[in-house]
Amino acid sequence: MRPISFKTETTKGTARTGILSTPHGDIQTPAFVPVGTKAGVKGILPEQLLSLGAQVVLANTYHLYLQPGESTVKDGGGLGNFMGWSGPTMTDSGGFQVFSLGAAFGRTITKIAKGEEDTVTQGVSVFDEEVQSQHGQLAVIDEQGVTFTSHLDGSLHRFTPERSVEIQHSLGADMFFAFDECTSPTEPYAYQKEAMERTHKWAERSLKAHRQNLEANRKQGIFGIVQGGRYEDLRTESAKEIASMDFDGFGIGGSFSKEDMMGALQAAVQHLPKEKPRHFLGIGEPGDLLLGIAEGMDTFDCVAATRLGRHGTIYTKRGPIHLKTEKYKSEHEPLDTETIIPGTEGFSRAYVSHLLRSGEMLGQIIASLHNLGFIIRLVDEARAALHAGNFDEYRRDFVYTYYGRTL
RNA sequence: GCGUCGGUGGCAGAGUGGUCAAUUGCAAUUGGCUGUAAACCAAUCGGAUUUAUCCUACGUAGGUUCGAAUCCUACCCGGCGCA
Numbered sequence: 001m002r003p004i005s006f007k008t009e010t011t012k013g014t015a016r017t018g019i020l021s022t023p024h025g026d027i028q029t030p031a032f033v034p035v036g037t038k039a040g041v042k043g044i045l046p047e048q049l050l051s052l053g054a055q056v057v058l059a060n061t062y063h064l065y066l067q068p069g070e071s072t073v074k075d076g077g078g079l080g081n082f083m084g085w086s087g088p089t090m091t092d093s094g095g096f097q098v099f100s101l102g103a104a105f106g107r108t109i110t111k112i113a114k115g116e117e118d119t120v121t122q123g124v125s126v127f128d129e130e131v132q133s134q135h136g137q138l139a140v141i142d143e144q145g146v147t148f149t150s151h152l153d154g155s156l157h158r159f160t161p162e163r164s165v166e167i168q169h170s171l172g173a174d175m176f177f178a179f180d181e182c183t184s185p186t187e188p189y190a191y192q193k194e195a196m197e198r199t200h201k202w203a204e205r206s207l208k209a210h211r212q213n214l215e216a217n218r219k220q221g222i223f224g225i226v227q228g229g230r231y232e233d234l235r236t237e238s239a240k241e242i243a244s245m246d247f248d249g250f251g252i253g254g255s256f257s258k259e260d261m262m263g264a265l266q267a268a269v270q271h272l273p274k275e276k277p278r279h280f281l282g283i284g285e286p287g288d289l290l291l292g293i294a295e296g297m298d299t300f301d302c303v304a305a306t307r308l309g310r311h312g313t314i315y316t317k318r319g320p321i322h323l324k325t326e327k328y329k330s331e332h333e334p335l336d337t338e339t340i341i342p343g344t345e346g347f348s349r350a351y352v353s354h355l356l357r358s359g360e361m362l363g364q365i366i367a368s369l370h371n372l373g374f375i376i377r378l379v380d381e382a383r384a385a386l387h388a389g390n391f392d393e394y395r396r397d398f399v400y401t402y403y404g405r406t407l
Numbered sequence: 408g409c410g411u412c413g414g415u416g417g418c419a420g421a422g423u424g425g426u427c428a429a430u431u432g433c434a435a436u437u438g439g440c441u442g443u444a445a446a447c448c449a450a451u452c453g454g455a456u457u458u459a460u461c462c463u464a465c466g467u468a469g470g471u472u473c474g475a476a477u478c479c480u481a482c483c484c485g486g487c488g489c490a
Contacts, residue, residue: 037443058442096442108448112441138444151444182442225442253442282442303443310446311439326436356446364446 004175004221004248006277006298010387014269014296017386020249020277022088022174023219024080027055029277029298030386032289032379033090034372035306038063039073039083042306043365044372046085051342052373053380057085058301061167061176062094066150066157070170078172089173090301093164093206095180095199095225095253096282098146102139103184111282113185113230113257141181143198161205169216177251177281178206180225185255192229199227200241207245221248223279230260232267239271249277252297261288265295286315286378286402290395293382305375309367312356315339315374319402321349323367328353335366341373 006029009017020027034041034049037060041049049057059079064070076082080089099111138149145160164179180199183192203224210222224247228234242250250272256264265280272278280297283289289300308314312324316336321328331349334340347366355363378398385394399407 033442035443042443042446060443063443090442092442097444099442101444105444108439110439110441177442180442251442279442284441288441300442302441303445304441307440307443307445307447311448312446313440322438359446361446 002221002248003217003219004277006249006275008274012386012389012391013294014266015294015386015391016274016296016298017383018277018298020088020298022056022221024086024088024174025055027088027299028383030293030379030383031055031299032376033058033279033299033301034376035059035301035303036083036085037303038067039079041372042310043361043368044306046083048343048369049085049372050087052369053376054087054372056088056090056174056299057083058090058092059083059171059173060092060094060096061164061171062097062148062159064091064171065094065167066152070167074170074172080173088175090279091168091171091173091176092281092301093168093177093179093225094146094159095164095177096182097148098139098141098180099182099184099255101148101151102137102141102146103187105137105139109184109186111182111185111255112261113255141198143201145179145202146181161202162209165206165209165213165222169210169213169220173220175221175223175249178203178222178224178247180227180253182254182281183227183229185230185257187229187255189229189231189234192227192231192234196227196229196234196238199225200238203242203245203247207247211246223247223249223251223277225251225253225281226268226272227254228264228268229254230256230264232263235264235267236271239268243272247276249279251279251281253281262291262295265292265297269296286375287399289375289379290382290398293379293386294391294395300379302375305371306368309369309371310364312363312367314352314367314370317398317401319404323349323353324356329357335370336374339374339377341370341377344370344373 003023005021007019018029020029033056034054036057039059064073073079073082138151140147145158148157150157161179168176179202181195183195207222224242224245226238226242228238252268277298279299280292282302283292283300284302292300313320313322314335317338328349333348335344335349344366352363352366385391396407
């Protein structure tokens with residue numbers, strides 16, 4: 001008996017609802033997963049997560065390995081216990097940091113490409129200070145793994161698939177991801193292919209490392225990650241390859257341009273087994289969440305809600321607004337008239353704008369709370385609409401009101 | 408009253424004859440943020456503009472100089488000291 005199981009409830013085309021069962025409880029899917037990178041969702045208490053409707057939280061291997069160290073988390077009773085969250089948990093493998101500390105280091109690129117693109121220096125196999133300064137990166141990739149310079153103190157570290165899995169065993173989340181390489185969307189086809197093949201080898205090694213640990217196998221499920229950048233043929237190939245391995249669930253990771261997201265998603269999802277959960281890594285934006293749900297994804301994690309909130313932008317049914325902007329200094333109306341989030345009742349735009357402008361952390365907390373609540377509710381409503389059989393209308397109406405455009 | 412130090416763009420505070428419309432920080436204005444090196448980052452920040460330039464500006468008024476925020480004189484204002 002595996003610790004992770006998934007049962008489909010309703011389907012509508014490729015979209016579906018289901019129940020993802022974990023040792024720490026069931027997750028109604030589709031579900032949004034708040035990100036608590038360092039074992040804490042920035043600005044939000046576990047009890048608040050609960051009141052917002054969060055069902056599961058995701059933390060990060062790279063960060064917790066560096067600080068406080070995985071043994072501290074393990075000694076603290078594992079990720080959930082350590083952070084005071086009794087529900088299900090996930091950890092990311094550190095594969096995203098291969099990108100964010102590698103190709104993206106010191107640049108303005110993100111995992112979602114838009115507009116003009118430049119070609120980025122590829123990873124190199126030898127690591128030393130000279131290489132680092134030459135390439136301006138904190139992470140350098142080779143076939144066996146990734147060598148990192150800690151962003152905290154400059155010390156040198158190395159992740160291999162086996163090491164990532166070992167750390168994730170110590171962290172003890174219910175679900176964790178195989179070590180992968182998240183590529184930059186600006187990489188050309190040849191590099192996307194090369195990285196994808198490397199990710200496949202790492203997936204196999206991650207899976208093997210996990211299955212060898214019988215105790216961890218009883219408690220934790222491992223998800224394999226599909227890569228392939230924006231290219232549909234690579235996405236198809238990657239999905240087939242990863243699906244052929246005995247993972248407990250799947251993640252779709254990596255990069256694409258906004259326009260290619262749907263194609264990449266479709267190319268991958270159709271080759272993933274229906275009876276296993278699918279996680280869309282690092283997504284997302286309201287419209288992208290609804291797209292992912294429509295294409296059959298079950299869970300999503302994204303830092304945008306809390307980061308945008310901290311930086312002063314809040315979601316509203318009629319699109320995002322930046323509260324630090326002059327006009328909101330005097331708007332004495334609710335954050336979003338159409339979406340009142342538990343814990344933020346009674347706070348006006350003008351009030352939160354003032355808190356944000358004056359550097360009061362309460363402003364960031366309220367905005368984060370609102371955004372997280374907004375996104376969780378969005379996914380919850382989408383789930384309800386799937387159950388009710390009117391998801392297409394729900395999506396269409398939301399997109400029309402939020403973006404002012406049709407699908 | 409005498410002496411002394413000082414008055415610079417919204418604020419703080421550099422500059423002490425040309426490379427100064429004036430370093431820097433804060434504030435302000437506007438962008439950005441999708442598996443969090445992110446309570447962060449970027450641009451703008453005297454006026455006009457054909458963005459080359461032109462005008463107005465470093466307490467006020469004069470002066471020296473080819474050229475002054477920078478030197479000189481007077482005045483106004485402020486800190487400190489002595490009366």
